[in-house]
Amino acid sequence: MTDVMLEVRAVRKSFGHVEVLRGIDLTVPAGNVACIIGPSGSGKSTLLRSVNALESVDAGEIRLGGELIGCTERGTGLVALPEKQTAAQRARMGMVFQRFNLFPHLTALENVMAGPVRVQRRPKDEVRREASDLLDRVGLADRVEYYPAHLSGGQQQRVAIARALAMKPELMLFDEPTSALDPELVGEVLDVMRELARDGMTMLVVTHEMGFAREIADTVTFMDEGVIVEHGTPAEVIDSPRHERTREFCARI
Amino acid sequence: MTARTVESVEPHAPPAGRRIARRPNRWNLLGVAAVAYVVLQVASVVTTNENFAWPMIGRYLFAPPILHGIGLTIWLTVVVMLIGVLLGVPLAIMRISGNPLVSGAAWCYVWVFRGTPLLIQVIFWFNISALFPVIHLSIPFGPSLALGSANSLITPLTAAVIALALNEAAYMAETIRGGLLGVDQGQRDAARALGMTGSGVLRMIMPQAMRMIIPPTANNTITTLKNTALVSVIGIADLLHSAQIIYAQNYQTIPLLIVAALWYLALTSLLGIGQNRLERHFGKGARPMAARGRDGR
Numbered sequence: 121m122t123d124v125m126l127e128v129r130a131v132r133k134s135f136g137h138v139e140v141l142r143g144i145d146l147t148v149p150a151g152n153v154a155c156i157i158g159p160s161g162s163g164k165s166t167l168l169r170s171v172n173a174l175e176s177v178d179a180g181e182i183r184l185g186g187e188l189i190g191c192t193e194r195g196t197g198l199v200a201l202p203e204k205q206t207a208a209q210r211a212r213m214g215m216v217f218q219r220f221n222l223f224p225h226l227t228a229l230e231n232v233m234a235g236p237v238r239v240q241r242r243p244k245d246e247v248r249r250e251a252s253d254l255l256d257r258v259g260l261a262d263r264v265e266y267y268p269a270h271l272s273g274g275q276q277q278r279v280a281i282a283r284a285l286a287m288k289p290e291l292m293l294f295d296e297p298t299s300a301l302d303p304e305l306v307g308e309v310l311d312v313m314r315e316l317a318r319d320g321m322t323m324l325v326v327t328h329e330m331g332f333a334r335e336i337a338d339t340v341t342f343m344d345e346g347v348i349v350e351h352g353t354p355a356e357v358i359d360s361p362r363h364e365r366t367r368e369f370c371a372r373i
Numbered sequence: 374m375t376a377r378t379v380e381s382v383e384p385h386a387p388p389a390g391r392r393i394a395r396r397p398n399r400w401n402l403l404g405v406a407a408v409a410y411v412v413l414q415v416a417s418v419v420t421t422n423e424n425f426a427w428p429m430i431g432r433y434l435f436a437p438p439i440l441h442g443i444g445l446t447i448w449l450t451v452v453v454m455l456i457g458v459l460l461g462v463p464l465a466i467m468r469i470s471g472n473p474l475v476s477g478a479a480w481c482y483v484w485v486f487r488g489t490p491l492l493i494q495v496i497f498w499f500n501i502s503a504l505f506p507v508i509h510l511s512i513p514f515g516p517s518l519a520l521g522s523a524n525s526l527i528t529p530l531t532a533a534v535i536a537l538a539l540n541e542a543a544y545m546a547e548t549i550r551g552g553l554l555g556v557d558q559g560q561r562d563a564a565r566a567l568g569m570t571g572s573g574v575l576r577m578i579m580p581q582a583m584r585m586i587i588p589p590t591a592n593n594t595i596t597t598l599k600n601t602a603l604v605s606v607i608g609i610a611d612l613l614h615s616a617q618i619i620y621a622q623n624y625q626t627i628p629l630l631i632v633a634a635l636w637y638l639a640l641t642s643l644l645g646i647g648q649n650r651l652e653r654h655f656g657k658g659a660r661p662m663a664a665r666g667r668d669g670r
Binding site: 203240 | 557577
């Protein structure tokens with residue numbers, strides 16, 4: 121039996137009066153690639169941000185390697201963790217955003233070095249070596265000194281992946297990593313992600329790339345209106361969905 | 374004719390199309406004529422009207438009282454901007470804080486100091502002794518320690534600095550707040566996702582906020598420089614008041630006002646150049662390589 125890397129139990133989250141997550145259960149075994157699909161507004165991005173504690177959830181539990189994320193047991197209930205400890209938990213997960221969110225005033229290399237140097241306080245020389253290796257690994261060895269504004273979208277997203285990997289994360293979270301890219305640049309980012317999956321990285325991926333999900337994912341989860349409608353292997357969910365809503369969604373994509 | 378054109382072109386070059394001449398814009402010509410008329414008119418008036426007294430302007434341009442006034446104007450501008458920024462940063466952070474009481478207090482400050490004429494504020498602080506004859510250091514409703522009489526503590530110069538600085542702080546607070554809010558939320562997310570907390574996140578977004586804070590701050594500095602002229606009403610020998618003292622004696626009002634205006638223009642122009650430099654520096658990495666170093670935008 122494989123270890124469970126991520127466990128999400130009965131998670132609820134509201135923005136004002138709108139409940140965007142209405143009791144989410146999800147388990148991702150170590151080394152697995154789990155894809156989340158669904159229409160916009162279905163809560164999948166919020167779920168990803170909640171896993172990383174960028175959003176605090178109202179109820180339910182999220183566990184990374186068995187450890188509660190963003191809160192701790194107190195008596196019979198749960199209480200939110202202080203920001204410093206939550207931040208330390210965030211550092212154990214790598215997050216890749218739809219719009220890259222690279223720091224524009226730092227070069228590609230400095231972006232990748234930012235986390236290890238400023239958060240983990242590791243020596244610069246050692247981090248620089250690792251960061252160059254990472255940029256090499258995502259195919260950007262010749263772009264280390266470039267500022268984000270001088271890189272294509274696909275290159276920026278690959279730098280963003282390297283930046284997340286530099287923290288040596290236990291889990292990688294991808295929030296629609298190819299949605300903001302020109303079609304001809306999608307492939308290079310998916311290639312890097314494919315490589316990561318092959319190396320055994322545990323990944324939770326919100327995506328609209330059905331081909332990618334079918335090829336790489338161990339599980340596919342279809343979300344709609346804040347609930348998980350269907351969960352299973354790519355063949356089950358994408359190719360022979362049991363629910364009407366899943367069928368409609370997959371037909372449209 | 375066509376054949377001749379083709380001969381002169383390299384064998385594989387695409388055929389040259391016929392040039393299309395631009396049509397002259399009638400309104401352009403009219404505009405040029407109007408501008409030329411105004412420029413010539415102004416030039417003729419300025420050179421022929423002897424009341425401008427150009428020799429007089431030349432004589433007073435570098436007069437010691439004027440130079441002294443410039444010194445004070447520059448000193449006031451620097452001190453006021455320093456205090457303005459120092460007070461503006463906490464006010465801006467208060468304004469964006471989630472606590473409604475704290476942000477409300479900062480809002481109220483900005484509301485009062487931006488919403489009343491600066492001239493009134495200058496005169497108000499100059500006359501503060503009418504409101505508080507003795508200045509105390511005290512706890513609300515509690516014991517207090519008298520520091521001295523307001524007349525001796527608040528000199529005209531102190532009143533000028535307080536008035537200009539408190540006013541500038543309100544503008545700086547808004548400028549800094551705008552810069553902080555102008556940074557894409559994704560930048561905060563990215564910094565937090567790496568495990569950074571409050572001060573670390575602020576350090577990541579500050580350089581980006583600076584790009585939005587610096588240009589209006591340079592603008593504020595130019596405004597402050599000009600606003601210092603208001604303190605002439607409370608008898609401080611700044612640039613304008615120094616000119617006023619001279620024309621009160623020799624009645625050469627216009628020439629001395631022109632002397633002061635020329636100096637203000639020179640100083641604001643210098644600041645404008647500095648502003649351009651700063652904008653270019655903080656634009657680093659923000660625009661595509663092709664556009665870099667061309668016009669700084």
